[in-house]
Amino acid sequence: MKKVAVIGGGPAGMQAALSLVQMGLAPVIVECSSALGGKLKDWHQLFPSMTPAHEVLDELTGQIADAGVEVMLHTEVEGVTGQGVTLAGGRKLEADAVVVASGFDIFDARLKEEYGYHIYDNVFTTVDVERMLNKGAVALHDGSAPRRIAFVHCVGSRDEKVNQKHCSKVCCITGVKQAMEMRTLFPEAEIFNFYMDIRMFGPGYEEMYQSAQQDYGINFIRGRVSEASPTIDGRLQIKAEDTLVGRPMKMTVDMLVLLVGMKAGGSNAKFSAALPGGGITLSSSGFVAPVDLFAGNVSSGLEGVFYAGTVSAPKTIGESIDEGAMAALRVAEYLKGRK
Ligand SMILES: Cc1cc2nc3c(=O)[nH]c(=O)nc-3n(C[C@H](O)[C@H](O)[C@H](O)COP(=O)(O)OP(=O)(O)OC[C@H]3O[C@@H](n4cnc5c(N)ncnc54)[C@H](O)[C@@H]3O)c2cc1C
Ligand code: SF4
Numbered sequence: 283m284k285k286v287a288v289i290g291g292g293p294a295g296m297q298a299a300l301s302l303v304q305m306g307l308a309p310v311i312v313e314c315s316s317a318l319g320g321k322l323k324d325w326h327q328l329f330p331s332m333t334p335a336h337e338v339l340d341e342l343t344g345q346i347a348d349a350g351v352e353v354m355l356h357t358e359v360e361g362v363t364g365q366g367v368t369l370a371g372g373r374k375l376e377a378d379a380v381v382v383a384s385g386f387d388i389f390d391a392r393l394k395e396e397y398g399y400h401i402y403d404n405v406f407t408t409v410d411v412e413r414m415l416n417k418g419a420v421a422l423h424d425g426s427a428p429r430r431i432a433f434v435h436c437v438g439s440r441d442e443k444v445n446q447k448h449c450s451k452v453c454c455i456t457g458v459k460q461a462m463e464m465r466t467l468f469p470e471a472e473i474f475n476f477y478m479d480i481r482m483f484g485p486g487y488e489e490m491y492q493s494a495q496q497d498y499g500i501n502f503i504r505g506r507v508s509e510a511s512p513t514i515d516g517r518l519q520i521k522a523e524d525t526l527v528g529r530p531m532k533m534t535v536d537m538l539v540l541l542v543g544m545k546a547g548g549s550n551a552k553f554s555a556a557l558p559g560g561g562i563t564l565s566s567s568g569f570v571a572p573v574d575l576f577a578g579n580v581s582s583g584l585e586g587v588f589y590a591g592t593v594s595a596p597k598t599i600g601e602s603i604d605e606g607a608m609a610a611l612r613v614a615e616y617l618k619g620r621k
Contacts, residue, residue, distance in 0.1 A: 292320020294591025295383035297606030326415035364586025389438025439543030450543035
């Protein structure tokens with residue numbers, strides 16, 4: 283049976299493996315962390331349906347177990363060719379084709395020093411909020427409830443200063459979702475979302491955004507927050523410009539949530555460098571660049587190497603899963619008739 287190495291056991295890689303099994307191929311998922319699931323492991327409820335993330339995770343991991351897919355955990359891939367992958371330490375895993383589904387990295391909010399992440403208490407990222415929601419422990423540093431919360435959009439996205447020019451696509455809707463979750467947890471709190479543009483691209487997203495304003499009383503302010511600083515009473519003062527009325531503004535809040543972007547996975551540069559001129563090309567944002575963005579969006583241009591999920595651009599879970607299935611189909615077409 284033909285063997286296919288799948289790099290990464292996130293939603294895209296798991297679906298690729300499941301679809302490969304259905305096509306009579308033998309996938310091996312190579313995952314560098316200690317468990318399958320990718321970022322999905324950390325999420326609480328998924329936009330736009332508010333489905334508990336663990337339900338999607340359990341469904342995918344359950345199917346992987348039932349299908350008997352071979353999984354190598356704690357194993358990092360460092361190089362890729364159409365004949366297999368090179369593992370950390372130099373060991374080779376031979377395969378007839380490879381699906382690269384190694385995903386994205388979270389932007390490190392410490393690089394936007396002006397927002398005080400890891401400097402001041404009560405500055406969090408959307409990732410921190412998902413983890414706190416999962417623990418059922420959303421609160422200020424001292425355990426008290428926030429009375430005023432501000433969300434800052436586009437942190438580490440659309441920002442030349444940190445070399446992240448792309449839009450991360452999912453953070454606007456994540457900010458809307460978390461603002462609604464905060465309203466449910468803290469009915470008395472005032473909640474503000476500071477945005478540059480609101481990008482509600484998916485089904486049901488615009489409706490969720492409308493509902494956040496009309497039913498949940500979330501305030502959306504078009505403006506960029508320039509900095510946060512501590513006040514004498516332990517709160518945070520943010521400075522922003524309301525770009526709709528053209529006025530600078532200051533606001534004191536208890537909790538600041540940074541909508542961190544999706545940045546290109548750290549492995550992409552290694553995969554590209556391992557094969558100089560050999561086919562894995564990167565876009566200017568560092569994501570892998572498929573041969574074209576229409577019929578060839580899972581094709582690398584390198585024989586036997588295919589892409590799935592957020593390794594090539596910010597995407598939702600549904601889109602990543604769809605690409606996993608599509609990459610498997612392209613692998614099966616490629617291997618058909620080969621010895
Ligand atoms: C704060 C936040 C909230 C989100 N909430 C939602 C939501 O509610 N709904 C939604 O649809 N989407 C949401 N998303 C987007 C969602 O997380 C992605 O669409 C999804 O995780 C993409 O799956 P993936 O398999 O492409 O990548 P990942 O989830 O990044 O998985 C990639 C896997 O590859 C592994 N890997 C990486 N490099 C290597 C290597 N070299 N060797 C071996 N293994 C490797 C990683 O450890 C990881 O397990 C959210 C994103 C963020 C940032
Ligand atoms: S999705 Fe929204 S918050 Fe995220 S980068 Fe794009 S515009 Fe900014």
